[in-house]
Amino acid sequence: MGVLYDYFRARDADAVLALMTATGGHALDPAAHPETGVLDLKGIEPTVTLGRLVGFVLGKQWRTDLVPTDLVWPPPDQIDQREYEGPWVFTVGERARDALAGVTDDQVPGLAARWAAIEEFAWHPPEPQLLASTLAELVALARAARAAGDNLYCWCCL
Numbered sequence: 108m109g110v111l112y113d114y115f116r117a118r119d120a121d122a123v124l125a126l127m128t129a130t131g132g133h134a135l136d137p138a139a140h141p142e143t144g145v146l147d148l149k150g151i152e153p154t155v156t157l158g159r160l161v162g163f164v165l166g167k168q169w170r171t172d173l174v175p176t177d178l179v180w181p182p183p184d185q186i187d188q189r190e191y192e193g194p195w196v197f198t199v200g201e202r203a204r205d206a207l208a209g210v211t212d213d214q215v216p217g218l219a220a221r222w223a224a225i226e227e228f229a230w231h232p233p234e235p236q237l238l239a240s241t242l243a244e245l246v247a248l249a250r251a252a253r254a255a256g257d258n259l260y261c262w263c264c265l
Contacts, residue, residue, distance in 0.1 A: 109150055113262040114199065114245065115143040116252035120179045123196055123260055127180040132194050134262060144248045148241065153199050153261045159225045160242070163218055164206040175200040179260065194264035204259045207249035215239050215246065 113134050117123050126135065126143070135145040151157055153174045162169040176197035210218065219239035223232060233241075252259050 110152065111264050112148050112150065112152055113145055114148055114248060115140075115145040115260055115262065116248060116255070116257040117143060117260055118255075118257055120198075123179045124182070127196060132180070134194075134264070144251055146241075146244055146248055148245070151241075152263070153197060153203075156225070156227045157199070157203065159227065160218065160222045161203045161206050163221050164210055165202075174203040176261065192265060194262060197261045197263070199259035199261055201258070204249050204252055207246050208253040210242075210246045210249075212243070215243050218242060 111134070115135055117126065126140065130136075134147075135143055137143075137145045153176050154171055155169075158171070158174040159169050161173050165173070167173065176199065178195060179198055180196035181191070216235070216239050219242045220235045222228075222242065223235045223238045249259060251257075
């Protein structure tokens with residue numbers, strides 16, 4: 108079993124708290140919450156795997172702070188972090204949102220090919236065409252978030 112990652116957009120942390128309270132912390136159902144644009148991206152975690160992509164887009168070497176993540180849900184003051192086993196929702200920084208939103212359609216295939224070759228995908232290399240489709244969906248989500256003044260978030264669960 109792996110870690111699951113869903114990416115979605117919301118106005119702010121208060122909106123995320125309301126969504127997570129309404130769902131009991133479960134993954135967002137795209138049919139029930141179409142405004143969030145939720146994407147099920149399985150093993151694509153924000154700091155390294157998504158961070159490598161953001162580095163390619165920005166023309167920067169990967170660093171852990173390329174995609175800063177802050178815990179949004181559950182509120183840190185409401186749980187004992189040593190005992191809690193998920194799920195969690197983290198922010199995906201504005202820099203990552205804006206970088207992804209700025210990817211042009213003609214850049215997607217080349218970026219997907221570079222992204223498919225990262226070490227984190229070595230255990231199960233994705234087909235570049237499939238990853239290009241995933242990247243196009245992620246770019247569309249980031250564009251929609253930026254246009255609406257929303258932020259990107261990552262829901263994850265063991």
